[in-house]
Amino acid sequence: MSDTRTPGADSEVGTLRTVMLHRPGPELKRLTPRNNDRLLFDGLPWVARAQEEHDAFAQALRDRDVEVLYLTELLTEAFEAQHARNHAITTALAGLHLGDTLRTYLASALHDASPAELTTYLTAGIRNDEVRGGHGLVTSLLAADDFLVDPLPNLLFTRDSSVWLRDRVAITSLAMPARRRETQLTELIYTAHPRFAGTRTVHGWHHEHVEGGDVLLLSPGVIAVGVGERTTPAGVERLARQLFHAELAHTVLAVPIAQERATMHLDTICTMVDVDKMVVYANVADSLLAHTVTADPEEPGDGAADVRLRVAEPEPFLVAAAKAMGIDTLEQIDTGLDPVTAEREQWDDGNNTLALAPRVAMAYERNDETNDRLEASGIEVIRIAGSELGSGRGGPRCMSCPVERDPLPRA
Numbered sequence: 409m410s411d412t413r414t415p416g417a418d419s420e421v422g423t424l425r426t427v428m429l430h431r432p433g434p435e436l437k438r439l440t441p442r443n444n445d446r447l448l449f450d451g452l453p454w455v456a457r458a459q460e461e462h463d464a465f466a467q468a469l470r471d472r473d474v475e476v477l478y479l480t481e482l483l484t485e486a487f488e489a490q491h492a493r494n495h496a497i498t499t500a501l502a503g504l505h506l507g508d509t510l511r512t513y514l515a516s517a518l519h520d521a522s523p524a525e526l527t528t529y530l531t532a533g534i535r536n537d538e539v540r541g542g543h544g545l546v547t548s549l550l551a552a553d554d555f556l557v558d559p560l561p562n563l564l565f566t567r568d569s570s571v572w573l574r575d576r577v578a579i580t581s582l583a584m585p586a587r588r589r590e591t592q593l594t595e596l597i598y599t600a601h602p603r604f605a606g607t608r609t610v611h612g613w614h615h616e617h618v619e620g621g622d623v624l625l626l627s628p629g630v631i632a633v634g635v636g637e638r639t640t641p642a643g644v645e646r647l648a649r650q651l652f653h654a655e656l657a658h659t660v661l662a663v664p665i666a667q668e669r670a671t672m673h674l675d676t677i678c679t680m681v682d683v684d685k686m687v688v689y690a691n692v693a694d695s696l697l698a699h700t701v702t703a704d705p706e707e708p709g710d711g712a713a714d715v716r717l718r719v720a721e722p723e724p725f726l727v728a729a730a731k732a733m734g735i736d737t738l739e740q741i742d743t744g745l746d747p748v749t750a751e752r753e754q755w756d757d758g759n760n761t762l763a764l765a766p767r768v769a770m771a772y773e774r775n776d777e778t779n780d781r782l783e784a785s786g787i788e789v790i791r792i793a794g795s796e797l798g799s800g801r802g803g804p805r806c807m808s809c810p811v812e813r814d815p816l817p818r819a
């Protein structure tokens with residue numbers, strides 16, 4: 409794709425043209441058995457193998473003519489702008505654990521770093537024992553392996569920190585402390601990188617929590633938002649008002665999901681694989697509900713904050729979705745009738761597919777039953793390895809932020 413094409417996406421299944429990924433890097437080497445829970449990994453990935461798996465994932469996308477952008481390359485390029493560097497350094501050092509002496513020292517060191525070095529410091533983090541020379545009381549009292557700047561191992565899951573909604577990008581607001589800083593970096597990419605000059609943003613990291621894994625573009629104008637461990641009721645309320653005000657959507661379906669790690673995002677439960685087909689975790693498929701949210705046309709208001717929302721009583725999710733999408737049925741491809749297999753494959757992100765086009769989906773190879781069922785339903789499945797990538801709990805959808813998809817015809 410040339411830089412002159414317009415980024416944006418209005419569905420989960422329009423032909424994928426450009427995607428932003430993050431190749432696993434030194435931030436994963438920061439994980440230890442003592443910090444992996446806090447940093448939201450279920451184990452310690454073998455980093456070299458995770459990189460191999462990720463390179464194969466990126467190549468499989470390129471083989472289908474998808475342009476792959478890397479988050480760290482975009483960030484380094486954005487850091488050519490002095491204001492972007494200043495902003496990144498100030499926000500990364502805002503934590504109250506540093507104290508003034510150490511903050512001043514680190515700010516000076518980071519200002520002296522090259523753009524590429526700055527990217528590494530801000531993504532891999534800075535450990536206390538990496539600051540040499542004794543810089544006051546705080547470094548002396550902190551443990552050697554305490555982080556002064558936390559590493560960001562979950563950058564791998566680019567889906568969560570930004571979401572394109574038509575021609576705008578939502579900067580999300582991540583709920584878990586270990587991930588909060590990610591959106592400060594994605595915001596810089598979209599505001600300071602020349603490729604995205606003029607892009608308008610919605611939401612923002614200072615707002616109520618909304619994570620990209622909870623946001624599913626079911627069809628042009630219809631957006632499902634999971635509300636559970638990550639996205640909050642207040643988050644979906646603010647997002648809905650902005651979407652309606654900017655005419656990015658006419659309907660939002662607010663979908664309550666269990667507040668558990670296994671179902672941390674709506675896209676761990678279901679993903680679109682065709683314009684009218686979803687793969688859905690069978691164990692919850694029948695109990696998923698949705699509140700249909702629309703804007704009251706009588707009171708449009710002047711700004712997003714004035715939009716008055718109409719909230720319907722809950723209905724079965726697939727029923728509410730089909731109605732909003734203007735189709736007879738949103739077909740459910742389930743992940744197996746045996747609840748144990750379904751639970752295992754859901755945990756291993758079998759439902760977390762990335763559509764490259766209608767009826768073409770990428771999926772982890774390990775989830776045999778789910779993949780067989782997808783194929784039996786007419787979906788081409790591009791299988792990728794993910795034994796190490798999956799240790800952070802996230803599949804092909806979580807690991808990708810579509811930057812450009814072909815639009816679908818509007819209903």
Ligand SMILES: NC(=O)NCCC[C@H](N)C(=O)O
Binds near residue numbers: 565567587620
């Ligand atoms: N959309 C997704 O489900 N993303 C996966 C995020 C995994 C990450 N370790 C987390 O706990 O946030």
